[in-house]
Amino acid sequence: xxxxxxxTPHSSSVMGRIFIYGILLIVxxxxxxxxxxxxxxxxxxxxxxxTGSLISIPTSITFDAWSKAxxxxxxxxxxxxLSGYFWNSVWLVTxxxxxxxxxxxxxxxxxxxxxxxxxxxxxxxxxxxxxIPFQVILLPMARTLGFLGLAGTTTGLIMVHIxxxxxxxxxxFRNFYVSIPNELVRAAQIDGAGFFMIFWxxxxxxxxxxxxxxxxxxxxxxxxxxxxxxxFSAGESQPITVALNNLVNTSTGVKEYNVDMAAAIIAALPTxxxxxxxxxxxxxxxxxxxxxx
Amino acid sequence: MDTTTSSRAIPQKSLxxxxxxxxxxxxxxxxxxxxxxxxxGYIIWTAWLSLTKSRMLPKxxxxxxxxxxxxxxxxxxxxxxxxxxxxxxxxxGICLGIGLLIAILLDQRIRxxxxxxxxxxxxxxxxxxxxxxxxxxxxxxxxxxxxLVREMGFENFTFGWxxxxxxxxxxxxxxxxWQSAGFVIALFLSGLRGxxxxxxxxxxxxxxxxxxxxxxxIIPSLRPVFFSTLMILGHIAIKSFDLIMALTGxxxxxxxxxxxxxxxxxxxxxxxxxxxxxxxxxxxxxxLAIVIPYLYSELRKPR
Numbered sequence: 001x002x003x004x005x006x007x008t009p010h011s012s013s014v015m016g017r018i019f020i021y022g023i024l025l026i027v028x029x030x031x032x033x034x035x036x037x038x039x040x041x042x043x044x045x046x047x048x049x050x051t052g053s054l055i056s057i058p059t060s061i062t063f064d065a066w067s068k069a070x071x072x073x074x075x076x077x078x079x080x081x082l083s084g085y086f087w088n089s090v091w092l093v094t095x096x097x098x099x100x101x102x103x104x105x106x107x108x109x110x111x112x113x114x115x116x117x118x119x120x121x122x123x124x125x126x127x128x129x130x131x132i133p134f135q136v137i138l139l140p141m142a143r144t145l146g147f148l149g150l151a152g153t154t155t156g157l158i159m160v161h162i163x164x165x166x167x168x169x170x171x172x173f174r175n176f177y178v179s180i181p182n183e184l185v186r187a188a189q190i191d192g193a194g195f196f197m198i199f200w201x202x203x204x205x206x207x208x209x210x211x212x213x214x215x216x217x218x219x220x221x222x223x224x225x226x227x228x229x230x231x232f233s234a235g236e237s238q239p240i241t242v243a244l245n246n247l248v249n250t251s252t253g254v255k256e257y258n259v260d261m262a263a264a265i266i267a268a269l270p271t272x273x274x275x276x277x278x279x280x281x282x283x284x285x286x287x288x289x290x291x292x293x
Numbered sequence: 294m295d296t297t298t299s300s301r302a303i304p305q306k307s308l309x310x311x312x313x314x315x316x317x318x319x320x321x322x323x324x325x326x327x328x329x330x331x332x333x334g335y336i337i338w339t340a341w342l343s344l345t346k347s348r349m350l351p352k353x354x355x356x357x358x359x360x361x362x363x364x365x366x367x368x369x370x371x372x373x374x375x376x377x378x379x380x381x382x383x384x385x386g387i388c389l390g391i392g393l394l395i396a397i398l399l400d401q402r403i404r405x406x407x408x409x410x411x412x413x414x415x416x417x418x419x420x421x422x423x424x425x426x427x428x429x430x431x432x433x434x435x436x437x438x439x440x441l442v443r444e445m446g447f448e449n450f451t452f453g454w455x456x457x458x459x460x461x462x463x464x465x466x467x468x469x470x471w472q473s474a475g476f477v478i479a480l481f482l483s484g485l486r487g488x489x490x491x492x493x494x495x496x497x498x499x500x501x502x503x504x505x506x507x508x509x510x511i512i513p514s515l516r517p518v519f520f521s522t523l524m525i526l527g528h529i530a531i532k533s534f535d536l537i538m539a540l541t542g543x544x545x546x547x548x549x550x551x552x553x554x555x556x557x558x559x560x561x562x563x564x565x566x567x568x569x570x571x572x573x574x575x576x577x578x579x580x581l582a583i584v585i586p587y588l589y590s591e592l593r594k595p596r
Contacts, residue, residue: 020398027395028412031475034427035415041430054431054441107324114317122325124588129332131584133532135556135573139342139566140335143351163331166324195316224420226535231561241422245539248426257430264426268419275418279411282418283479 042066042262049257065258069266073259075246082263084236085243089223089270092154092239096161097218103162104169104214109203111170112177113185114195123174129167137164138231145232152234160232161222168221169214172285176210177203209281216278217285220271240267336577343570351566360571370572373550376462380551381530383466384473388526389519391470392477397507399478400485410482413475421472425539428468429455458548461541465533465549468540473529477522484518485511524587531579552576 037054043061044052052059071081111119141160142151150156180203188198229239238246244267248260275282344355364370395413399406416424431437434453442450454460488511496506534553541549543558550558552572560569 020401020403024395024398024403024409027391028409031412031416031471034431034471037431038427049436053444054437103324106320110317110321116318125333126324126328127588128584129328131528131580132332132336133553133573133576133580135553136339136577137331137335138573139560139570140338141331163327166327170324194313220418224422226420226422226538231557241420241535244426245422248429248539249542257433257436260426260430264423268423271418271420272415275415279414283414286417286476287480287483
């Protein structure tokens with residue numbers, strides 16, 4: 001049916017090809033347009049925003065909105081821009097991602113290589129923890145944090161993210177370690193290697209790809225989180241998503257759309273960067289986190 | 294593999310060996326305890342609160358199911374449920390439609406497939422707050438899309454969905470689809486790549502047309518992908534909170550409230566703990582109703 005040697009069926013008439021590329025490009029436009037609008041708007045002056053249109057190319061580029069979003073825009077009562085909150089998120093993400101990934105690796109190792117009675121039941125229990133709507137744990141957690149004196153602190157938020165990230169990281173590592181032959185572990189045991197020795201010397205060196213998947217997954221999840229941030233943090237300790245939302249919805253003074261867009265891009269840059277650099281692992285985490293049981 | 298059989302290779306069990314036997318359990322116990330306490334314990338805690346008259350401070354005298362009864366007579370809750378119905382149906386339907394169509398088109402040996410896939414999927418890396426902020430500006434009734442179309446010559450074009458209480462929920466659909474459709478494309482594409490070529494070739498030899506091959510062979514074979522995608526999207530829809538907070542804030546009024554924003558408002562800004570807990574329990578019920586059958590079928594699958 002065509003001159004191509006097809007391994008997937010495909011249409012090859014010229015009209016058909018034009019039609020296909022046309023649709024694909026239109027859809028690509030739908031996905032790209034908002035990003036374009038964001039970037040364009042962020043480098044325009046408010047004057048130009050009022051006179052021009054959404055997608056008109058900026059006539060003069062100014063980074064005033066960017067510097068305002070970073071250092072002097074109001075996020076509620078406070079008017080010091082997003083910079084502080086950006087670093088909050090960095091400090092939040094660093095320990096949570098590393099601790100939850102490390103614990104996930106240990107859990108996955110125990111669940112697959114040191115099978116004990118009830119391991120499957122435990123794993124199913126943990127899996128349900130991936131799916132519950134977090135609304136159902138918000139209030140008890142708020143009470144607990146209050147009781148521990150951690151309400152509204154970064155430490156409290158770190159604790160929450162580690163606890164509810166564990167289910168996912170354990171899932172990643174368990175599914176990865178299932179495919180590593182048990183003989184490897186048994187052979188090391190015969191050679192006298194103990195529990196941790198096997199983990200450090202055999203399992204971890206094999207785990208680089210899944211570590212990358214887990215780190216990227218946790219990083220995007222926690223960086224982008226809003227629910228935990230808005231409920232469990234307050235004032236100075238808020239993560240960037242909460243600050244961005246406050247900035248955009250602050251109703252004092254004239255609405256500056258260019259500042260809003262610059263702020264949104266600043267909040268999006270770290271995860272976008274990770275996506276561009278390590279897209280393959282990002283997709284793998286999405287599908288593994290969402291589909292596999 | 295069992296720890297007891299493996300340590301049998303060593304003739305005499307010393308104290309250290311016993312320790313090694315217990316070590317794996319010791320290592321996993323913090324996660325185990327955390328899951329028991331922070332997931333299951335908290336669910337019971339919330340369930341308990343939902344049966345009490347708690348308002349600003351928790352009370353623990355069980356009064357029965359009256360909070361649930363109150364939910365079903367609360368106008369705002371009914372609006373939230375209706376919105377979830379509208380949003381969920383359209384969001385899932387459109388994502389599945391775009392996802393399947395674009396995945397099939399992308400599977401036609403397209404040049405620059407990688408670049409297109411990167412473009413389709415990048416919104417998934419963004420926070421819903423960023424997505425909401427961007428679309429809030431694009432859909433801005435005065436300066437956004439409306440102005441753009443008017444300047445293209447359609448002077449009377451109006452597009453004020455964002456501030457129209459009857460239409461605002463559809464703006465949430467637009468932004469939600471934008472964020473998640475690329476993910477569905479990726480899922481369907483990997484499903485398509487997994488379809489057995491030999492069946493397709495046999496059908497081609499028999500002279501079946503391309504649309505017919507897709508309709509009667511390939512699409513039916515994607516059933517498992519449909520099933521899991523449906524589950525994922527349903528789950529995203531029920532949990533939707535950030536996007537609505539950023540895009541409409543639940544407004545105008547409470548026109549775009551969904552259960553997640555409803556729960557947040559009542560529990561944390563209106564101090565009606567018992568009532569908010571009841572709404573959280575209903576959400577949990579909804580999620581479990583779709584997740585448990587799915588997990589059950591996934592776990593029973595031979596590995």
